[in-house]
Structures are given as C-alpha cells and as structure tokens.
Amino acid sequence: MADTAIRTRTQKPVPAKGRAGKAGRLPRAAVHHPWWFALPAIVVFAAFFLVPNLLNFYYPFTNWSSYHPDIAFTGLDNFTTIAQDGSLLRAIRTTLLYALLAAVFQNGFGLGLALLLEADTRFNRFFRAVFFLPVLISALATGYVFQSLFNQDGAVNGLLGTDIPWLGSTTWTLFLVTVVHGWKWMGLSMLIYLAGLKGIPGEMLEAAKCDGAGPWRTFWSVRWPMLAPALTFNVTTALIGSMNTFDIVQATTGGGPAGSTEVFNIYMFRIFGQGLYAQASAMSLVLFLVVVAVAIPLVIGLRRREQLL
Template identity: 60%
Template sequence: MTAQLAPPAPAAAPTARPSAPRPRGRRRQDHPAWFLVPALLVLIVFFFVPTIFNFVYAFTDWSSFHSDIGFVGTDNFAALFTNGSLLNDLRITLVYAILVAVFQNVFGLILALVLERDTPINRFARVAFFVPVVMSALAVGYIFQAMLKPEGALNQILGFVSGQHVSIAWLGSTTWTIVVVALIHAWKWMGLSMLIYLAGLKTINEDILEAARLDGAGWWTTFRTIRFPLLAPAVTFNVATALLGSMNGFDIVQATTGGGPGGTTELLNIFIFRTFGQGLFAQATTMSLTLFLMVTVLAFPVIYFLRRRENVL
C-alpha cells in the first residue's frame, strides 16, 4: 500500500514593500521655483540695483570733475526743470512716441490683414517683414541714414523713375524729420505687431464670421463690428509696448540724425547720453530718473484705458 504524497503548499505571494519616503531636502531642491533663481539674480543685478542707485545719485553732485560725492537734495531737479532744453526734449520724446505707436500699429494691422491666409507666399512675406525685428537698431539707423542722404539711394531711384535729378534732404527738415525717423522706427518693429495681430485674428471663431456673412455683412462691416473689437487684447499689447518702448528710443535716432537738425529730434535719451559724455553724471542720472518716472506715470493710464476698452467690448 503506497502512501499518497500531499500536494506542495502554494508559495506565499510576495508582499509589496512600501516605497521609501522621499527626503524632504531633495523634494525642496527639485521645486520648480529654483529655475527662477538665475533669472531673478540677473533681474536684481542689472535692473533693481541700478534703479536704486539711480534714485540715490540723482540727489548728489556726482561728476567727473571731483572725486567726492556730496548730497545736494533737490538742486539737480530744480536746475533741470528751469532748463528749457529738458522740457523741450520731453515734448519731442512724447511726440515721437505717439507717432511711432500710431505708425507701428497701423502698418502691423494692415500687414496682418493682408497676410492672414496661410499660403506659401504669405508665409515667406511674414518672415521677410519680421527680419527687421531681429536686426540691430543701430544697423537699421545707419542703413536708412545712408539711403536718405541727398545723394543717397532713395533720391537716385526717384531720379531714375522721374528722369530728373532729385536731391531731397529727407533728414534735413526741422518739421518733418521727426516723422521720417518715427517711420523708420515703426518699420523696424511693425513685424512684431503683425505677428500679434495675426495671432489675434486666428483666435476669432469662424462660425461668428460665417453668420455675419450670411446676414449680408460685407468685409468692412465684419471687420469694424466683429473682428476689430475682438482684437482688443492684441491692440492693448501692441499700443502699450510701442508707446512705452519708443519713449526709451535712442539708437535709431542717434544713428540717423544724432538729434538734429537743430535739435528737433533730440530725444531725452540723447540729451542724457550727451550729458554723461560731458562728465555731469548726477545731472544725467536725474534726467534718466525723470524719464523713468514719466514712463511709469504714463503707463498706468494708458494700460488702464486700453483694458477698460477690452471690458466694454
């Protein structure tokens, strides 16, 4: 009689080991906020620290004519605001900024409407119009300065077309030179405005436009009543950046006219640059602080008005 062997007992299922908790120190080191540290350091070193020193040195007599720096209070501000040149340069800077904002946004919007369709030619044209944005502003200024001379390329082209000798001093008028320089500035940056407006146009729902067409609305009526109101966020961004950015303009004007003729294009930054070159560091710092405060005071009403317009629309 043979003994029956009992079947082997099933092996116990392995129990899952609990994962070890992550150390607190490592979790803190992997926090996404650490990626902001390099950018924050650059911002502190190259923006906040110079801005603080700008406020400090504006109330001193810092210059290249003596080594000591003394506190003079508000004497620099009193001397500057009694100087007619500063007030005149502030007026020129404001006029220049308004012209640039108008030209840049009008040209950028027209380009966006013309190049809205996604065709190979339009894609190439978009890239071509965006190229000046990445070019050096000084290079753009010197190129146009050479083109707009009385013997420059523009007059030669006009003379070839008309069959007569043309020698117009495009940068020599005390009335219209600031308009010409503002057009150059707008030409350089209109490609950026074009892209912002293109992005805004692409976000408009086609069903809304199709419903307007079925109701008999033409292109202009559709643009005026539907498309342009829906572009309000793009208008806010482009107008604010063009207006406030051109108030800090320097390189294009310096390369084309140097502030001339007769000081009619002398922006405040050019005045500051010349004052620094004369060794009057405290006065130049006071001017830059005045420009900073003017841009800050102007920025809030402009942005508030444009954002309020968005809410109304």
C-alpha cells in the same frame, strides 16, 4: 506551515535606503539642490539689473560727476537745475510726439500686414517671415542703413533724381525717423494682430456674411472689436518702447537738425557725455515717471474699452 506562509505574504517590504525618508518627503539634498543651478542667474540679475536700478534712485540726489572726486548728497539740486533748462521740456515734448507717431505707424503697418497675410498659404507664411526680419536686426544697424539711404547724396535721392535734405529738415525729419521706427517693429505687431485674427470664431464671420455685411462692415463690426486685447498690448508696448528709444534716432540724426529729433534719451546721453552723471540719472528718473504717468492711464483706458466692446 500555513501560519508562516500567511506572515510571509503580509510582511511589508523594507523601503530602499536613500530614496526617501518619511512617507511623502524627499531627502534634503533633493529639495534644496536645484537652487544652486539658479544662483548664477540670480547673481547676474542682481549685478547688472537690480543693483544699478536701485542706485539710479540714489544718484539723482547727489553731486556725482567727473568734476567731483567725492559723492555727496545734494537733495533736489539736480532736479532744480534740469527744470530750469529749457531743453528738458523740449525733449519731453519731442519724446511724446515721437512716441505717438511711432505707435501709429507701427500699429498701422502691423495691422495692415496682418489683414493682408491672414490666409494660411505658403506665400503668406513666407512673407510673414520676411516682414518679421527687421525685428531681429539691430536697431542701431537699422538706423545706419536708413541714414545712408536718406542722405542728401544717398540712394533715395539718386533714384528720385532729387536733392532733398531728408534728414536735414526741422519739419519732417522727426516724421521720417518715426516711419523708420514703425518699419523696424511692425513685424512684432503683425504677429500679435495675426494671433488675434486667428482667435475670431469662424461662426461670427459666417453670420456677418449671411446678414449681408461686406468686407468693411465685417471688419468694423466683428473683427475690430475682437482685436481689442491685441490692440491693448500693441499700443501699450509701442508707446513705452518708443518713449525709451535711442538707437534709431542716434544712428539717423543724432538728435538733429537743431535738436528737432532730440528725444529724452538723446538729451540724457548728451548730458552724461559732459560728465554730469547725477543730472543724467535725474533725467532717467524723470523719464521713468513720465512713462509711468502715460502707461497707467493708457492701460486702464484700453482695458475699459475692451469691456465695453
């Protein structure tokens, strides 16, 4: 009886069927089943992003247009054609100037709002949400709203009692459109700068105050260096985003007047509308190379600045 009881207590339980096979291994169905859930997303990603982007590296070297029934390889002919067009260089210069001004306004507005609304009060929380609202609004809708406001017979001239053609000047219209761009995206920069300000240790601010540093000296010697990572992110995203702008410019000026606001994507859109699809694809490839040529040195320079600070 004692031997039987001992054998009964030391007998190992039989593993339940269907839960696991060998020790530490799951059944085949449990391992591979989750991939089926990701398949629709993978198909959508491949169909609407991966394949079109890969084809965009092929079509610039063809004669694809509404005037040719068959697509044939033509080498660098499209790049030669657009290089001989003076509008390309003008579009590149306009795009770079637009990106520079838009990045300055977006970061200037965002940093100013972050400093004003830094204190965690009910009033500040409400206005943080208010200033972030433009980010959620369609860029095209934003452009149409400001286009109606700055029309010669719009609300701005009505309030000022003037007759200024705000969107009809080849001198300041680009400047005005970049202000609209900065207003549209300042809420995003504000949140990034707020996160950077919240990450500054309170002991550093107290030490600066004890050393007799005023608000400006504290900002320049303590806050500004500690905001270097936030500045890197905001400047990089603002420049890349504004170099790819289309909606706001199309809605406000359409590239006018006299092509003074014709950024690269507006120029590309005009060529595409003429049925010259391969040339438009070549322009998109040129824009991609310009963005890469600007973004890589910019990120490297800002990262080195972070290390120095």
